[in-house]
Amino acid sequence: MSFITAKNLTRRYDLSDPWIVRQLTFRPKRFLTAVNDVSFSVEKGTTYALVGESGSGKSTIAKMAVGLLAPSAGTITLDNHNLNDRNLSPQSQQSMRRRIQMVFQSPYASLNPRWRVGDILAEPIQSFDLIQGAKNQAKRVDELLEQVGLSPSDAKKYPHEFSGGQRQRISIARALSSQPEVIICDEPTSALDVSVQAQVLNLLKSLQKEFSLTYLFITHDLAVVSSVANRIGVLNKGALVEEASPKELFTNPKQDYTRMLLNAAPKML
Amino acid sequence: MTQPLLEVKNISVEFKTRRGALKAVDDLSIDVQPGEILGLVGESGAGKSMMGAAILGLIDPPGRLSKGEIWFKGQRIDQNPETLRGCEISMIFQDPLVSLNPLKKIGDQLVETILRHKKMSRAQAIDRARKGLIEVGIDPERLNAYPHTFSGGMRQRVVIALALAPEPSLIIADEPTTALDVSVQAQILELLKKLCRGRGTSIILITHDMGVISETADRVGVLYAGRLAEIGSTNQVLRSSKHPYTQGLVASTPKIDTSSFGQSLYQIPGSMPKLDAIPTGCAFHPRCTQGTLKCSQERPPMMNNAAACWLLEETRQGI
């Protein structure tokens, strides 16, 4: 049963010159197609990885999946609900938002530097009205911190008191706080050191098992993907060029672009 | 045994803060042979960029080279590194966006660099610049182009051309491919390798990416908390690592390996200590699964020219 479904997903940006300039120079409108007719489906409880280089459109797809950006054409739905539907009431929008959250790439820019960690984690709980009462909310915050391998005493601290890896854990805790069913991971370990990356990837895996989460995992690193994904989609300049399980993709790549990516990836001896 | 091109002897780089002097690099010694590519690998905070900067005397106050000597071609250079900077020793930085002056055409930047270090006429320098661009795979007609008209990978090629222009004996490349896409990264590394082998230029390749090291470097040094943990040929260090940190690092690097799919990655517990909280004895001992009491008390020296680890001492004596 497909849980996340992308159908003919397209996103175009209008890069044309202003109207007056176009009239005077007779130039046509110019468009940049960041995502071009992409379709894929993700089964519940699995991890689907979108792999591509910069400019491949993977981050754009992530933003459309979570409702931060509207598609120019096509749809991306969660359990047959469309987050980008303009006609949804605010309540339905809010209940949809609760089910799908995101972990971002930069550990430094993804947490408000002026807020304490406890407040950052409590905010989604309050916004989605999941738990009432400050005491109960605080308990839930402590619970979340422990689930990601931090301690309740960390709730009083500010983000800058933590290392990059710990900050990503806090980001993951924040994503978990709304009890989502889907987490979009946008290059969550690209900015981390190798040993920390391993910790965060293992954490994501164990959380997936514990809470039956579905992941859409965006990355440029084929090696990372081989250890986390059930299915891999390769993006090139906005188009999905190949889709396969990790085993198939690595042993028998069908497209030239995929082969090129595999060859270019630095190999350990 | 040929004389090393560069000898770094027991250098320390210290920063004075109100909490005392912090050591970004602590008693580090390493050599670079002529014509070799030496990799310096370590995670953030390990001190590898500091080392590169120290060689060229680019440490800004409040940091300073507090101890040790740096010898280049048999002469001491740590006292006055400016004479060699850009001439005998060049540097390539990570971000090509900021390494090139956005207001100057690349041809002008190349010619300026050439004329600064070699005596020749302007026409000759322009000719040299064109040849330099061809070598790095850029159309020489683009001499009059501005940096922003190039893509990231092309810009890094220009930077390499700039670094090679004065015909240095040593290039220090600080994370030269980190900001680039994987496919471009492979091309740039190939280019660096080809050009330097061809001219016999040595490279110090600073990176955090083990994969880059394994494809490019002849020898590699592993840095941890400002100290050299292990050194040896790339094959040795990556395949049969002697230091527990290197072993952990290699094990936790994800590999394109279908047999390991679904399994958790090995992870080294804990994290690299901050500069003001470096443990006594061996800096790695709190995270080491094989540590002994001695590890927490005394800092291990480099054993057998391979790894700084007390465990090696035992094996040596055990024979």
Place this chain on the structure above:
Amino acid sequence: MKRFFASDFFYDFVRSPVALVSFLIVLFLILSAVFAGVIAPTNPFDAASLNLMNGFTPPMEPNLFTGDVFWMGTDDQGRDLFSAILYGLRISLFVGAMAVALATVMGVLLGLIAGYMGGWLDNLIMRFADIQMTFPSILIAMLIFGVARGILPPELRDEMAITVLIVSIGLSEWVPFARTVRESTLVEKEKEYIAAARLIGLNRWQIMIRHILPNVLNPVLVIATITLALAIIAEATLSFLGVGAPRTEPSLGTLIRVGQDFLFSGEWWILLFPASTLLALALSVNLFGDWLRDKLNPRLK
């Protein structure tokens, strides 16, 4: 609080002579103004207590007629200059502080809105700011002051003078706040924690006030301090020109105006003391603001 005293900021503060001295001078002047009622030997605004015979007494010399001694001398109507300066300081500081507060609130809000909402609103606010910046702020303050005086009935003119002064100076100084806050807002807007806030359904105002505002306030403190110096000088200038604080509630600027009339007839003290006080105040505030700006620069990486 304890964290503040242990911070790098405080450490550098007590080790910088410029910062310490200027801060202490400002503190001293503020306290003098606040406790003017207690310190001042006379109430210079109580017309009944004035003795015209005390007029033109030089500092520290006994008056020829009454024998009273005044630390800083008296003006033409027998007012003790020392007391007048203390009360004048009050008005100068009050007007300055309130004007800065007004400019800060207005500028920060407009900057936030322009930066976050963008589009035509951004354009409108920024063009308005550009237009305002082409005029010297004193002229703008005079313009607003003049208009207000024209509108208000004559009985209210003197009473409302202080309020009008505050509003006119405040309205002339909001632009630097708005521009800086807008810049910072544009930067913060792109950061991922704002995207995260949108993902939990916060509306635009909630995001602006709860998330962006705390992160763009850093430079505001520096601008406010420097604007305080400007506001004090602006108020003094307006009063000096006769369009500010009236003689019945004189600020330092008014006193300077009075003193100027008598400079060339030998009563130098009526000008010197108020002028020196104003100089000390404005200079110290300015120096402290400069030091703050250098210190709070993003130098920590």
